[in-house]
Amino acid sequence: MTKYDAFREEVEGRANVEDSPELIAYYRELERLKTGALWTVANKIEPWQPKSDSVPVIWRYRDLREHVMRSVRLVTPERAGRRVIFLENPGRRDVSAAVGWLYSGLQVMHPGELASAHRHSSSALRFIMEGTGAYTIVDGHKMTLGANDFVLTPNGTWHEHGVEETGTPCIWQDGLDIPLVNALEAGFYAVHPDLHQAVGFPVDDCVSMWGAAGLRPHLVSWNKPYSPLFKYQWEPTYAALKMYATESDENPFDGALMHYTNPVSGGHVMATVGASMQLLRPGFRGKAHRHTGSVLYQVAKGEGYSIINGYRFDWRERDIFCVPSWAWHEHVNISATDDACLFSFNDLPVMEKLALFYEEALADNAGHQPVSSEAAP
Ligand code: 1HN
Numbered sequence: 001m002t003k004y005d006a007f008r009e010e011v012e013g014r015a016n017v018e019d020s021p022e023l024i025a026y027y028r029e030l031e032r033l034k035t036g037a038l039w040t041v042a043n044k045i046e047p048w049q050p051k052s053d054s055v056p057v058i059w060r061y062r063d064l065r066e067h068v069m070r071s072v073r074l075v076t077p078e079r080a081g082r083r084v085i086f087l088e089n090p091g092r093r094d095v096s097a098a099v100g101w102l103y104s105g106l107q108v109m110h111p112g113e114l115a116s117a118h119r120h121s122s123s124a125l126r127f128i129m130e131g132t133g134a135y136t137i138v139d140g141h142k143m144t145l146g147a148n149d150f151v152l153t154p155n156g157t158w159h160e161h162g163v164e165e166t167g168t169p170c171i172w173q174d175g176l177d178i179p180l181v182n183a184l185e186a187g188f189y190a191v192h193p194d195l196h197q198a199v200g201f202p203v204d205d206c207v208s209m210w211g212a213a214g215l216r217p218h219l220v221s222w223n224k225p226y227s228p229l230f231k232y233q234w235e236p237t238y239a240a241l242k243m244y245a246t247e248s249d250e251n252p253f254d255g256a257l258m259h260y261t262n263p264v265s266g267g268h269v270m271a272t273v274g275a276s277m278q279l280l281r282p283g284f285r286g287k288a289h290r291h292t293g294s295v296l297y298q299v300a301k302g303e304g305y306s307i308i309n310g311y312r313f314d315w316r317e318r319d320i321f322c323v324p325s326w327a328w329h330e331h332v333n334i335s336a337t338d339d340a341c342l343f344s345f346n347d348l349p350v351m352e353k354l355a356l357f358y359e360e361a362l363a364d365n366a367g368h369q370p371v372s373s374e375a376a377p
Pocket of ligand 1: 105159178
């Protein structure tokens with residue numbers, strides 16, 4: 001029994017009013033006055049504990065890749081704006097979310113293609129899945145991108161993407177907070193007046209300036225609400241994780257978990273979206289916990305499975321899966337010889353700022369969930 005079940009048993013007095021002809025007539029009168037009786041909706045709008053409409057889902061790359069590639073023949077980036085296949089959670093179709101208030105999609109671009117510049121009040125990121133020659137330009141800063149690199153296009157920045165003529169077809173995951181921004185009714189969107197922006201700085205200058213571990217440039221100031229480091233490369237990230245994994249006590253839930261940070265503040269990379277990479281050593285079997293906030297994972301390396309709300313989801317490189325808010329989850333690396341790495345992004349900066357972050361370890365069953373013998377619904 002969780003502490004919430006115990007709490008529920010102790011508490012009386014939830015709404016329990018039976019309909020009568022007079023009450024039904026009364027409700028109609030209230031409705032005409034654009035009002036309602038709280039006791040008819042109280043149990044729904046005040047759940048005992050977070051109740052996500054999102055369901056755990058895995059999107060396997062081997063199922064999706066061919067369909068993503070097919071879109072290249074069907075639409076151009078000019079026509080489509082962005083050539084993206086988005087991930088739709090069956091419980092969140094109404095807001096086009098992959099989980100909770102987070103959007104995700106797979107974007108594909110061929111060598112020589114480029115998409116026009118725009119900006120919006122949503123914060124966005126991309127995680128490169130395959131291909132060479134991809135680049136993103138953010139407010140005049142051009143960044144070259146390779147597999148497992150992570151790039152930010154923070155809210156309000158002009159951004160555009162392309163693949164060099166000499167490159168190969170590229171696919172990356174886009175992650176955005178669009179559903180959240182729309183829920184808050186704060187969405188703005190603009191196309192760049194010249195359709196493209198001039199590159200105003202040396203290529204990859206943000207990495208030269210802000211990318212040195214533990215060092216901050218003296219003469220450059222930064223006071224925007226997002227990281228000035230727009231690109232986090234895979235090699236130094238992986239090296240940092242391996243180093244951390246040998247030196248630290250293991251986090252029982254997440255193995256060696258590190259957060260991409262704003263080098264100026266040490267905080268999350270953007271105001272509404274955080275991102276992390278974790279390394280699960282060979283044979284790692286994590287314990288189950290749950291927390292508020294939604295998370296989308298992308299497998300950067302290795303093979304394993306996660307148990308989410310009692311269902312097992314087997315994953316391998318480039319698969320994407322989601323953990324809805326307050327869902328139990330535990331991760332396992334099935335290899336006895338190789339480590340596994342999970343990239344993830346989340347809305348935890350929002351939960352933290354609003355003082356809505358709660359976390360709980362599974363106490364029962366030595367910290368592991370019973371696993372359903374059925375496939376996930
Ligand atoms: C966007 O700006 C991109 O910049 C991708 O590539 C997907 C989905 C909705 C709104 C903006 C991009 C997007 C998006």
